[in-house]
Amino acid sequence: xxxxxxxxxxxxxxxxxxxxxxxxxxxxxxxxxxxxxxxxxxxxxxxx
Numbered sequence: 001x002x003x004x005x006x007x008x009x010x011x012x013x014x015x016x017x018x019x020x021x022x023x024x025x026x027x028x029x030x031x032x033x034x035x036x037x038x039x040x041x042x043x044x045x046x047x048x
Contacts, residue, residue: 012018 009018
């Protein structure tokens with residue numbers, strides 16, 4: 001991360017405007033990961 005970006009984030013955190021990344025919902029993550037895996041398998045199958 002660039003030094004200037006870090007400084008800006010630190011200032012925003014001090015002002016209470018930056019709260020970081022939202023936590024990942026485990027159920028949605030697993031669902032998306034399985035969709036991705038299925039899509040990759042289909043792509044391999046049809047792009048032979």
